[in-house]
Amino acid sequence: MTLRSGNSDHLHCVTPAAIAQGLSRGMALADARALCPDLATRPADLAREAAALAALCRWAGRYAPMVARDGADGLMADISGVPHLFGGEVALRDDLQSRLEQSGLAANSAVAGTRGAAHALARHGGGIVPDGRLIEGIGHLPIGALRLDYDTVSGLGRMGLSRIGDLVPLPRAPLARRFGQGLVMRLDQALGQYAEPVTAAADAPHFGVRITLPEPIGLQSDVMAALERLLARLCVKLSQHHMGARRVRLELRRVDQGAAQVEIGLARPMNDPARIAALFVKGVEKIEAGFGIDALRLTAPVLESLAPEQISTHHDVQREDELADLLSSLGNRIGFDRVLRLLPAESLIPERSHLVAPAAYSAPEPVPPHTGPLRPITLFPPEAVTGPSGNPPARFRWRRMHFTTLRATGPERITPEWWFDDPAWRNGLRDYWRIETKQGPRLWLFSTPQTAHGSPNWYVQGEFA
Amino acid sequence: MRPEMDPFALRSARVHEAEGRGRRAFALFQAARHPGPLIWILPAHIPEVPMLRGLPQGVGERLHLLRPSTEMDLLWCIEEALQAVPVGLVIAEAQKPLSFLAGRRQQLAAETGRTTGLMLIQTGAGSNAAETRWQCQPLASLQKTSADSTLHCWNTIKNKSGTCKNWTINWNGTSTAFHMVSEARERHEPAQPPR
Structure with missing residues (x-):
C-alpha cells in the first residue's frame, strides 16, 4: 500500500514478504522500487481503512x-x-x-x-x-x-x-x-505506575426519534400532532449538540405494513420545531393513510453545525428568518437548485463575471462598486446578427427586427482566459461595442476579429438599460 | 406621498404590470427604489438573465432569482413570494397571458403580505386585476450633443386610482436618480418683442 503525502509516495503498509526484502513502513516508494524492482503497490484508502478498523473494533467486543x-x-x-x-x-x-x-x-x-x-x-x-x-x-x-x-x-x-x-x-x-x-x-x-484506563470512544449521536402509537391514526391533524412531538424531541437533541438540520425525513408505517415518506429541505440549518413543522404541512396532506398509521420515525439525514445564537427580537434577524422560511418553502416545491442568487466573481469574461449559486447554500456577498465601461442589465448567450454592414455595423437585423446604429461606443477588447478551455470563446478575442439604435434599444454587440475566414461576425449578447 | 410628487411610486401592497421592450429596465428602476429583499421570478427557459455587474447599486446583493420550470410553478412562486412579509418587491416574467383569476389571486396575496408586485408581461397579455399597467420603451436621443443620455419613455396605459400619463425620463441605470425630460412645445402665442 502506498500513500501520497506532500508530493511523494511513501509505503503505508508492507507485507511480511516485503519486510524480508528489507522494506519498511514510511520508506519512499522510489527507494523501495530500487530495492525491490518487482514491487506490487496499491494506493491506500484511509477512509475505508478506518471503517474496517471500526468494524474490527466492534468484533473485538467478543473478548x-x-x-x-x-x-x-x-x-x-x-x-x-x-x-x-x-x-x-x-x-x-x-x-x-x-x-x-x-x-x-x-x-x-x-x-x-x-x-x-x-x-x-x-x-x-x-x-x-x-x-x-x-x-x-x-x-x-x-x-x-x-x-x-x-x-x-x-x-x-x-x-x-x-x-x-x-x-x-x-x-x-x-x-x-x-x-x-x-x-x-x-x-x-x-x-503501571501511572494509570491509563482503556475507554471506549463515545458513540456518535444519532439524530432520529420515533413514536409508536397504541391505536392507528388517520387524520391529518393527528399526524401533525405526532410530528410536533417528534420534532420537539429531535430539535432538543440537535440544539444540545449545536447542530442544525438541512434535510428532515418523516417515515410513516401503516397498519397494513405499507410505508410512506415525506422529506423536506431547509434553506439553512435550523432546529426550530415550529418552523420545520410548517414545511411538512404540504407533504403530510398528500399521505395516503389507508387503515391508519401506527408508527412514525423522524430523522435528520443531512446536518450542519449551528452555533447557538443570541435570541433577538431585532427587526433584521426576524426578517432574515422569514426570508429563510420563504426560500425553504420555495425550494421544497421547485427544487433548491432553482432558488438562486448572484455572486460576484473575479473575471472580465461577461459570462463568468458573476456566479449563479443556489441561495440555500451561499451567503450574499457585497458587489464591488462598478468601474470601467458600462455593462448591460441583461445577458444572454450570443445571438448572431444578420446583414451587418460596416465596422461597427451601421445597419443590422436581429430577432427579425431592423436596427440602424445611431451611436456606437467602443471597442472594448476582451481576450479569452487561456487557462480555461471555454468552447464559447474558441474563436479568439472579442471587441465589444455599445450600440445605441435609432429604434430605441441599446444593445451590446461584439465581433470576433480573429476568425479565420471572411469578415468578422457580429453577435448580440446583452441589452442596456 | 402625493402622486404628483413621485409619479413612478408604485402603490404598495398591490400588483402592477409593465410591458414593452424597456420593461426590465423599469423593473430594475423600481427594484433600486424598494428596500428589502428582491425576488425575480424568471422561467427556466428564458435566456436573458440579469447581469450582476450592470445592475443598479445595491440591487445585486438583495436579488434572489427563481427559475421555475412550468407556468404553474411560476404562478405558485409569485403568490408565495407576495405572501411573504419581508420581501420588498416581487418581479415576475409571465410568458402566457395572465387570467383574471390569477391576477385577482395575486392581488389578494399582495394584500396579505403587504408586498408590492410587478409583472413583466408580453404586450397586451395583462390581467384586468392589475393596479397600473406601464408601457416602457427605450428611446433614442436624437440630439447630437447628448452622447450618454439614456432616455426611456414610460407611460401608464391603465391606472385604477389615477389618470394615465406619459413621461420621458433620462435614467442611466446605475442609481435611483433620474431626470425628467421636458416636452418640447410649439409656441402658440406671439413672441415678446425684443427689448
Missing part, C-alpha cells in the same frame, strides 16, 4: 467489554476478569490469533498488565507478559516502542540508551530535566 482504538492501526481491549472464560490468557490470545488468521488478517497481539506495555509488545513481536514481571517482559524492547517522539528516541540513542530496560534503573529527575516530562510519563505508564 472484552471495553475496546478502544489505539492509534491508526491498533485496538486496545481491557480484558481484566475475562481470560478464564476462554481458558486463560494464552488460550484467549490463541483464539484471537487463529480467528484473525482465518479471516486473512496478519495481526500481532500481546497481553500485558498495562496499556503501554501491551502497545509496545504488540508492535515488537507480540506475546504475553505475566503479572508482576513487566520489567522483564518489556525490558528488551527498543525505546521507540514507548510511544515517544523521534527527537527523544534519537537523543537517548546518542547517550547509549537503546532498550527500555536501560531506562528503568536511571534516576528520574535528570531524565525529566533533559528529555521532558513526556518520557517519564510514558515509562510510568508502561510500568
Whole structure:
C-alpha cells in the first residue's frame, strides 16, 4: 500500500514478504522500487481503512467489554476478569490469533498488565507478559516502542540508551530535566505506575426519534400532532449538540405494513420545531393513510453545525428568518437548485463575471462598486446578427427586427482566459461595442476579429438599460 | 406621498404590470427604489438573465432569482413570494397571458403580505386585476450633443386610482436618480418683442 503525502509516495503498509526484502513502513516508494524492482503497490484508502478498523473494533467486543482504538492501526481491549472464560490468557490470545488468521488478517497481539506495555509488545513481536514481571517482559524492547517522539528516541540513542530496560534503573529527575516530562510519563505508564484506563470512544449521536402509537391514526391533524412531538424531541437533541438540520425525513408505517415518506429541505440549518413543522404541512396532506398509521420515525439525514445564537427580537434577524422560511418553502416545491442568487466573481469574461449559486447554500456577498465601461442589465448567450454592414455595423437585423446604429461606443477588447478551455470563446478575442439604435434599444454587440475566414461576425449578447 | 410628487411610486401592497421592450429596465428602476429583499421570478427557459455587474447599486446583493420550470410553478412562486412579509418587491416574467383569476389571486396575496408586485408581461397579455399597467420603451436621443443620455419613455396605459400619463425620463441605470425630460412645445402665442 502506498500513500501520497506532500508530493511523494511513501509505503503505508508492507507485507511480511516485503519486510524480508528489507522494506519498511514510511520508506519512499522510489527507494523501495530500487530495492525491490518487482514491487506490487496499491494506493491506500484511509477512509475505508478506518471503517474496517471500526468494524474490527466492534468484533473485538467478543473478548472484552471495553475496546478502544489505539492509534491508526491498533485496538486496545481491557480484558481484566475475562481470560478464564476462554481458558486463560494464552488460550484467549490463541483464539484471537487463529480467528484473525482465518479471516486473512496478519495481526500481532500481546497481553500485558498495562496499556503501554501491551502497545509496545504488540508492535515488537507480540506475546504475553505475566503479572508482576513487566520489567522483564518489556525490558528488551527498543525505546521507540514507548510511544515517544523521534527527537527523544534519537537523543537517548546518542547517550547509549537503546532498550527500555536501560531506562528503568536511571534516576528520574535528570531524565525529566533533559528529555521532558513526556518520557517519564510514558515509562510510568508502561510500568503501571501511572494509570491509563482503556475507554471506549463515545458513540456518535444519532439524530432520529420515533413514536409508536397504541391505536392507528388517520387524520391529518393527528399526524401533525405526532410530528410536533417528534420534532420537539429531535430539535432538543440537535440544539444540545449545536447542530442544525438541512434535510428532515418523516417515515410513516401503516397498519397494513405499507410505508410512506415525506422529506423536506431547509434553506439553512435550523432546529426550530415550529418552523420545520410548517414545511411538512404540504407533504403530510398528500399521505395516503389507508387503515391508519401506527408508527412514525423522524430523522435528520443531512446536518450542519449551528452555533447557538443570541435570541433577538431585532427587526433584521426576524426578517432574515422569514426570508429563510420563504426560500425553504420555495425550494421544497421547485427544487433548491432553482432558488438562486448572484455572486460576484473575479473575471472580465461577461459570462463568468458573476456566479449563479443556489441561495440555500451561499451567503450574499457585497458587489464591488462598478468601474470601467458600462455593462448591460441583461445577458444572454450570443445571438448572431444578420446583414451587418460596416465596422461597427451601421445597419443590422436581429430577432427579425431592423436596427440602424445611431451611436456606437467602443471597442472594448476582451481576450479569452487561456487557462480555461471555454468552447464559447474558441474563436479568439472579442471587441465589444455599445450600440445605441435609432429604434430605441441599446444593445451590446461584439465581433470576433480573429476568425479565420471572411469578415468578422457580429453577435448580440446583452441589452442596456 | 402625493402622486404628483413621485409619479413612478408604485402603490404598495398591490400588483402592477409593465410591458414593452424597456420593461426590465423599469423593473430594475423600481427594484433600486424598494428596500428589502428582491425576488425575480424568471422561467427556466428564458435566456436573458440579469447581469450582476450592470445592475443598479445595491440591487445585486438583495436579488434572489427563481427559475421555475412550468407556468404553474411560476404562478405558485409569485403568490408565495407576495405572501411573504419581508420581501420588498416581487418581479415576475409571465410568458402566457395572465387570467383574471390569477391576477385577482395575486392581488389578494399582495394584500396579505403587504408586498408590492410587478409583472413583466408580453404586450397586451395583462390581467384586468392589475393596479397600473406601464408601457416602457427605450428611446433614442436624437440630439447630437447628448452622447450618454439614456432616455426611456414610460407611460401608464391603465391606472385604477389615477389618470394615465406619459413621461420621458433620462435614467442611466446605475442609481435611483433620474431626470425628467421636458416636452418640447410649439409656441402658440406671439413672441415678446425684443427689448
